[in-house]
Amino acid sequence: MDRRFLTDFELMIMLALLRVRERAYGVPIAREIEETAGRPVTLAAVYLALDRLQENRLVSSELGDPTPERGGRAKKFFRATPAGLRAVRNTQRAFVALWQGIPELRAGVV
Amino acid sequence: MKKPPTVATTILMRLGPEDECIIGDLLEEYEAGRSRWWFWHQALSAIVSGAILQTRARPARVLVAVAIGWTSLLLAFALLGDRVADGLAGLLWNWDRQAAYVSDVWWPFAICAAMVSYTGFALSAWLVSRFTRPAEGPMLLAYTASVVVVLAGSAVMIEILTWLNGRVPVPHPLFYIVSVTLPYQWRSGLVLVPLVIILCGMAGHRRRRLSS
Numbered sequence: 001m002d003r004r005f006l007t008d009f010e011l012m013i014m015l016a017l018l019r020v021r022e023r024a025y026g027v028p029i030a031r032e033i034e035e036t037a038g039r040p041v042t043l044a045a046v047y048l049a050l051d052r053l054q055e056n057r058l059v060s061s062e063l064g065d066p067t068p069e070r071g072g073r074a075k076k077f078f079r080a081t082p083a084g085l086r087a088v089r090n091t092q093r094a095f096v097a098l099w100q101g102i103p104e105l106r107a108g109v110v
Numbered sequence: 111m112k113k114p115p116t117v118a119t120t121i122l123m124r125l126g127p128e129d130e131c132i133i134g135d136l137l138e139e140y141e142a143g144r145s146r147w148w149f150w151h152q153a154l155s156a157i158v159s160g161a162i163l164q165t166r167a168r169p170a171r172v173l174v175a176v177a178i179g180w181t182s183l184l185l186a187f188a189l190l191g192d193r194v195a196d197g198l199a200g201l202l203w204n205w206d207r208q209a210a211y212v213s214d215v216w217w218p219f220a221i222c223a224a225m226v227s228y229t230g231f232a233l234s235a236w237l238v239s240r241f242t243r244p245a246e247g248p249m250l251l252a253y254t255a256s257v258v259v260v261l262a263g264s265a266v267m268i269e270i271l272t273w274l275n276g277r278v279p280v281p282h283p284l285f286y287i288v289s290v291t292l293p294y295q296w297r298s299g300l301v302l303v304p305l306v307i308i309l310c311g312m313a314g315h316r317r318r319r320l321s322s
Contacts, residue, residue: 026135043135043152044159047127051163063131069141073134 004056004083006091012037013049014088017059017078025064025075026050050078058084114140114149122153124312125247127160157247164248171242175249176256179238183257186230195223231257231303232310239314250311254304261300 006014016032017024030046033039053059064075080088099105114137126133136156140149165172196219199205205218235250242249 026132027139042155042159043132043139044155047129047132047156048159048162067134067138069138070134071137073130073137075134076129076131 004087004090005094006087010049010053011088011091012039013046013053014058014080014084018080024078029078053084057081058087112141115146118150118153122156124315125157125251126153127156127163127248128245132156157251161248161251164245165252168245171245171249172252175238175242175253178241179234179253179256182237183230183234186233187227190226190230192223195219195226198222198225228306231306235307235311236314239311246311246315250308254307257307258300258304261303265300
């Protein structure tokens with residue numbers, strides 16, 4: 001069984017990437033984290049995390065076509081691999097398990 | 111196309127990551143209405159993260175860059191060093207070392223020694239950039255970081271020795287580089303040296319265009 005876990009930021013990146021789906025590159029991933037999770041991020045931090053995830057084969061990438069509004073530079077589209085999906089589920093299970101049994105964190109307490 | 115801040119773009123193009131996707135992302139977001147401050151902040155972050163990525167991906171190349179930089183720097187100091195500084199001070203101000211031992215007038219030598227030192231830093235930076243393509247930006251930053259660490263460490267030692275001896279230890283054999291460059295102005299040197307290395311290193315970089 002794959003026991004690979006993600007850091008909190010890696011988990012955010014993976015979830016944002018999965019929410020954006022097909023056209024997931026730096027800009028929409030960063031936006032998704034900022035708008036949905038409310039956490040400000042730099043594109044550099046997003047790419048650093050994506051690079052680490054790719055190194056661990058949790059995401060794969062492919063280059064798109066260059067566009068004029070990007071100064072003729074291509075987009076790099078990212079996709080979660082099966083191992084990446086497993087890592088997200090493992091991390092979720094770990095977080096949920098840790099969450100249980102903490103009365104202070106029950107809904108309505110804080 | 112909305113024109114992003116010129117200086118930030120120049121620095122990003124020269125020192126930024128080899129992978130240009132992030133540069134494209136920054137341009138796209140700026141075009142979509144982000145502020146100049148946002149662009150600066152993101153560009154500097156991209157430069158730092160590019161250096162981290164390169165260091166992680168190619169540690170051997172970082173070692174080569176640092177070795178090229180320090181070898182050329184030490185060679186420049188060994189070949190030029192005191193001799194050129196002496197000659198230059200004599201040429202410019204009729205300064206003479208033997209006479210200086212009596213008169214205790216060392217400022218012409220100090221100025222010329224600093225000039226020679228900065229030439230060494232500039233030359234080493236240019237060589238690092240020329241020989242570490244295509245990742246010269248991150249490699250130059252790695253070399254700059256190594257120089258700053260050594261200079262800062264040496265400056266601290268000089269301060270301690272000065273405090274212990276009651277005077278600036280010039281020339282100090284253990285810190286020859288620093289003893290030429292920094293004793294008279296080490297505080298400014300800690301700013302000027304990395305600045306000179308980065309600016310002169312950038313002169314040896316490939317020209318990348320904003321619109322490719």
